[in-house]
Amino acid sequence: MTARLAIVLGPGGVGKTTLASALGLAHARAGEHAALLGVDPAHRLRSALALPELSEHGVRVPIDAPGSLDAALLDPSACLRRWVADACPDPEQRARIAANPFFVALADRLASFTDAIGCARAVEWVERDPALTELVLDTAPGTPALELLARPDKLAAFFDGRLIRWLARFAGGIYTGRTVSRLADLSGTGALREFGALVSTLEGAIAKLVERLELARRWLRDPETSIVLASGVGEDAAAATRELARGARALGFSPRLIVLNRVLPDVLASSPDRATRSPQAAAFARYVRGYLRAQQRARAELAAELTPVIEIADTAMLDAPDRLAALTELGEPLRARLAAQRRVDRPRRLRSRV
Amino acid sequence: MPRVVFVLGKGGVGRSTVAAALGAGLAARGKHVIVAQWAVVDAISPWFGRDRAGYAPADLAPELATMNYSSEAALEQYFVTHLGMRALFHAVIANRHVRAATRAAPGLEELVFLGMVFWLVTLAERDTGRRFDHAIVDTPAMGHGASLLGVPSLTRTLGLGGMLAGECERVAGLLGDPTCAAAVVVTTPDELALDETREFWPRIERELGRAPLAAIVNRSARALGELPADPRACAWFEELAAADDAARAGLDQVYAHLARRVAREHAFTSDARLGTLAIDDALLVADDASPRRVVALAQEALAPLWSAP
Numbered sequence: 103m104t105a106r107l108a109i110v111l112g113p114g115g116v117g118k119t120t121l122a123s124a125l126g127l128a129h130a131r132a133g134e135h136a137a138l139l140g141v142d143p144a145h146r147l148r149s150a151l152a153l154p155e156l157s158e159h160g161v162r163v164p165i166d167a168p169g170s171l172d173a174a175l176l177d178p179s180a181c182l183r184r185w186v187a188d189a190c191p192d193p194e195q196r197a198r199i200a201a202n203p204f205f206v207a208l209a210d211r212l213a214s215f216t217d218a219i220g221c222a223r224a225v226e227w228v229e230r231d232p233a234l235t236e237l238v239l240d241t242a243p244g245t246p247a248l249e250l251l252a253r254p255d256k257l258a259a260f261f262d263g264r265l266i267r268w269l270a271r272f273a274g275g276i277y278t279g280r281t282v283s284r285l286a287d288l289s290g291t292g293a294l295r296e297f298g299a300l301v302s303t304l305e306g307a308i309a310k311l312v313e314r315l316e317l318a319r320r321w322l323r324d325p326e327t328s329i330v331l332a333s334g335v336g337e338d339a340a341a342a343t344r345e346l347a348r349g350a351r352a353l354g355f356s357p358r359l360i361v362l363n364r365v366l367p368d369v370l371a372s373s374p375d376r377a378t379r380s381p382q383a384a385a386f387a388r389y390v391r392g393y394l395r396a397q398q399r400a401r402a403e404l405a406a407e408l409t410p411v412i413e414i415a416d417t418a419m420l421d422a423p424d425r426l427a428a429l430t431e432l433g434e435p436l437r438a439r440l441a442a443q444r445r446v447d448r449p450r451r452l453r454s455r456v
Numbered sequence: 457m458p459r460v461v462f463v464l465g466k467g468g469v470g471r472s473t474v475a476a477a478l479g480a481g482l483a484a485r486g487k488h489v490i491v492a493q494w495a496v497v498d499a500i501s502p503w504f505g506r507d508r509a510g511y512a513p514a515d516l517a518p519e520l521a522t523m524n525y526s527s528e529a530a531l532e533q534y535f536v537t538h539l540g541m542r543a544l545f546h547a548v549i550a551n552r553h554v555r556a557a558t559r560a561a562p563g564l565e566e567l568v569f570l571g572m573v574f575w576l577v578t579l580a581e582r583d584t585g586r587r588f589d590h591a592i593v594d595t596p597a598m599g600h601g602a603s604l605l606g607v608p609s610l611t612r613t614l615g616l617g618g619m620l621a622g623e624c625e626r627v628a629g630l631l632g633d634p635t636c637a638a639a640v641v642v643t644t645p646d647e648l649a650l651d652e653t654r655e656f657w658p659r660i661e662r663e664l665g666r667a668p669l670a671a672i673v674n675r676s677a678r679a680l681g682e683l684p685a686d687p688r689a690c691a692w693f694e695e696l697a698a699a700d701d702a703a704r705a706g707l708d709q710v711y712a713h714l715a716r717r718v719a720r721e722h723a724f725t726s727d728a729r730l731g732t733l734a735i736d737d738a739l740l741v742a743d744d745a746s747p748r749r750v751v752a753l754a755q756e757a758l759a760p761l762w763s764a765p
Binding site: 206 | 468469472494495497499547548551553554556563596597598599600616618619620644649651652656680692693696702703706710737738739740741747
């Protein structure tokens with residue numbers, strides 16, 4: 103792939119969307135032609151970038167920078183309909199597909215399908231915009247994000263598998279093998295036939311999808327691809343980040359960088375400790391002390407990881423009057439550190455190959 | 457309290473905290489409760505000083521158990537233990553090609569998860585001898601959690617027949633019954649979490665056919681009272697921050713952050729459509745902000761829910 107891929111993973115509430123937006127903006131400031139794709143069905147990217155609207159096709163983020171940033175939300179419904187339109191020029195056939203209940207279910211209702219096609223959508227973006235140099239993926243919190251890494255393999259196995267050919271032939275009345283007949287006992291023949299019919303009419307679109315999934319599989323494993331793990335100071339956030347790191351490694355992906363987000367300056371540790379009569383002041387001082395203790399715990403927990411950790415302070419950033427400028431500033435150290443870490447990792451990977 | 461309570465919310469707002477607190481609260485009232493998680497790892501057991509649980513229910517306290525969902529284990533349990541169809545399971549479901557399909561098929565996992573949750577409170581006693589009066593469901597983060605509730609009605613449209621159709625109907629029926637299933641939504645007074653709660657509230661109403669029992673504002677900053685936007689207008693803060701030049705910028709930053717939280721929380725709770733409950737931020741009200749203490753705080757704050765019909 104011509105563009106470099108960065109995937110931001112992390113437990114909920116640690117600021118993944120903020121960090122992904124910041125990284126995308128920093129890329130644009132550095133002159134890159136960058137894209138940011140939100141793969142979280144919860145759609146927070148629009149609020150994070152303070153955009154009036156965010157579409158499936160992509161919106162140019164209004165910034166004054168040498169490069170550019172386009173942001174888009176993955177909308178499985180629009181995405182599938184477009185892919186079908188690309189593969190089936192015949193309007194009658196398209197109408198049949200659009201009415202198939204499995205297609206409607208996939209396209210309109212299932213959040214898990216967002217993760218399933220996230221990588222294929224990213225590949226499509228590069229196909230359509232060959233000048234793209236950087237692509238940042240913002241993911242859903244926790245487990246579904248790991249699905250994003252694992253799905254290209256799973257889906258490719260599914261669409262290339264024997265079952266799908268059985269089902270297509272079953273729908274055509276040709277196949278009467280034992281496994282599919284027993285499946286039909288479980289789910290009814292009607293549903294299996296509908297599904298088989300969908301598969302056989304979608305042959306072209308599925309072939310394209312399998313091709314993109316294969317490209318995505320290789321892109322995810324490209325040494326230039328970075329997995330960034332966002333973590334926070336909050337209770338259990340660091341532990342959850344480590345679990346995600348373990349999960350990613352179990353799938354064969356090694357995270358490049360951990361970002362401990364929303365760090366308070368340590369100078370505050372000794373500060374608001376004087377006796378006070380006001381209960382609010384006492385609560386405030388307790389908050390600062392407790393936060394810094396949690397910060398220490400998060401640092402200690404993350405220090406046990408092999409992946410390098412950087413710290414970022416953003417407490418007040420999001421409400422700054424010029425949010426995009428504040429976000430860009432937030433993203434610059436992240437971008438720089440990511441590039442440096444890529445250089446560090448590169449020779450090591452080459453050596454290990456030899 | 458309905459037999460199954462789905463705890464929904466944006467990632468990181470404290471769904472597990474609320475689920476554990478609901479479970480502990482009901483258990484304290486003599487109910488047998490299981491907190492069903494669907495997570496990378498079980499987060500709740502360590503808060504109770506226990507090892508992380510897997511798929512099998514593990515005890516946290518008297519009357520209180522937890523488990524972490526796994527689709528492989530759930531499918532096997534469903535066919536082998538519940539339906540008693542070991543041969544069918546090994547011939548069809550465990551078939552290599554069918555397995556590849558069930559792993560990839562979106563929606564199937566959600567359906568199996570829901571089936572399992574309702575099985576826990578209805579049929580588990582018959583199948584395994586273990587009775588649960590309530591299942592508290594620590595759902596995946598909002599986008600996926602809200603979609604979960606729509607899965608049974610969705611599968612109805614697929615023209616399923618046979619046994620699977622009967623199961624879908626059963627799950628959809630239970631989900632549609634207000635005495636059997638309810639949802640609560642957890643948020644924090646942060647911008648993105650509140651946005652998401654407002655956006656998903658109507659969708660949850662639509663998928664479930666009724667409003668959630670409550671919106672729960674976790675990490676509430678209400679202990680600070682009203683905070684003027686300008687820190688210099690706040691007498692106690694000025695007293696605290698004065699004569700500490702080194703830390704002043706940092707303290708201002710924390711103040712600004714908390715003042716915005718207070719203002720957002722106020723705007724949210726005065727929205728009459730959403731019945732709200734608040735759980736104090738442990739960092740503000742307790743010197744011990746351990747997860748155990750946080751769950752206890754949440755349990756107190758959720759007291760009005762024990763009397764929910």
